[in-house]
Amino acid sequence: MLLIRQRTKIVEKDGLLYRICNEGETKQLLLPSVLRKDVLRACHDSLGHQGVKKTLQTIRARCYWPGMSADTEEWCENCDRCTKAKMPPRIRLPLKPMIANTPNQILAVDFTLLDPDLHRKENVLVMTDIFTKYSIAVATKDQTAETTAKVLMREWFSRFGIPQRLHSDQGRNFESSLIHNLCNLYGITKSKTTPYHPEGNGQAERFNRTLHNLLKTLEPKQKRRWSEHLPEVTYAYNATEHAWCTYQNCQIMPSGRECDCCSEVPQVLEKRDMQGHCITKPNPTGALQNIQDFNPFVLMFMFSKLLGLSTSSSTMNRMRALNIKCFGTSLTGSLQDGYGVSLVVT
Numbered sequence: 001m002l003l004i005r006q007r008t009k010i011v012e013k014d015g016l017l018y019r020i021c022n023e024g025e026t027k028q029l030l031l032p033s034v035l036r037k038d039v040l041r042a043c044h045d046s047l048g049h050q051g052v053k054k055t056l057q058t059i060r061a062r063c064y065w066p067g068m069s070a071d072t073e074e075w076c077e078n079c080d081r082c083t084k085a086k087m088p089p090r091i092r093l094p095l096k097p098m099i100a101n102t103p104n105q106i107l108a109v110d111f112t113l114l115d116p117d118l119h120r121k122e123n124v125l126v127m128t129d130i131f132t133k134y135s136i137a138v139a140t141k142d143q144t145a146e147t148t149a150k151v152l153m154r155e156w157f158s159r160f161g162i163p164q165r166l167h168s169d170q171g172r173n174f175e176s177s178l179i180h181n182l183c184n185l186y187g188i189t190k191s192k193t194t195p196y197h198p199e200g201n202g203q204a205e206r207f208n209r210t211l212h213n214l215l216k217t218l219e220p221k222q223k224r225r226w227s228e229h230l231p232e233v234t235y236a237y238n239a240t241e242h243a244w245c246t247y248q249n250c251q252i253m254p255s256g257r258e259c260d261c262c263s264e265v266p267q268v269l270e271k272r273d274m275q276g277h278c279i280t281k282p283n284p285t286g287a288l289q290n291i292q293d294f295n296p297f298v299l300m301f302m303f304s305k306l307l308g309l310s311t312s313s314s315t316m317n318r319m320r321a322l323n324i325k326c327f328g329t330s331l332t333g334s335l336q337d338g339y340g341v342s343l344v345v346t
Helices: 031-044 052-060 068-077 080-085 147-161 177-184 198-216 226-238 267-280 285-307 313-316
Strands: 010-011 016-021 026-030 106-113 123-129 137-140 165-168 189-192 323-327 329-335 339-346
Touching: 010 285, 026 339, 031 052, 031 068, 052 068, 068 147, 080 147, 106 147, 106 198, 123 147, 123 198, 137 147, 177 189, 198 226
Parallel strands: 106 165, 165 189
Antiparallel strands: 010 016, 016 026, 106 123, 123 137, 323 329, 329 339
């Protein structure tokens, strides 16, 4: 059917059919199905096992058949020598999100560095509530532990109360005795990421990228004074709906709530907390959906590496759910609560 539509481009020469393209500059031989594997083998296997794009370019310069792009991609992905010789995808552990059930349960903090402005400020302390995604960015003169403690007290503790847990990387300022003493004083649990693994503080790291993108949209005059525009930029972020919920960040994050370590929280604020908790918790988040899509693929990849199977995309697509069959052996896998994997061999 496809060839019938292109009949105006097909000509006969010496008893063979050719397809004319590129205004007559290229003549592609119409290849019968019995010769397609031979052409794929000659253009891929015999020419250094090039990738899909280069192999397809080589074939297109000589011949044509309907569906040649899909056939070339499948041939390259199923090539055993390419799978064994070329660098495999990096094995990654399944995603395990940091989950908070109430506002101010986990506060993620991190420093990000920007170009110095007219006030000679280049450091920004980012504070993000894990549950509500409410974030604050404060420009500081340095990244010392003393400055960090002052900003935490002034910009977060005095406004939203004491968080139950403070999460950060292993920077010297966050792991200093001053910050640990501050946490001990207010009964805050201090947690940290593993070295050289920023993914462990993904909430703060993700807001860093968002903050950089927001500051890039400022006018040139405003960019030279970006520290003055941090409050309005963070306000714009908090005033918009987050992907995980249909409410604004500032609607869920209670402002001016009393410190948890002091007197009892007023009933009106407690009701507001419970209301915010009820409207947000049942809603499935976009991040959790990404995790649900990502983790089964990682598990299948780990199983295929264990069995010595091909890890090409076509092979992975054929491995349905967590039921992997190979050589008469069925492996059923499931993710444990942590990062462990259980295997059942039948």
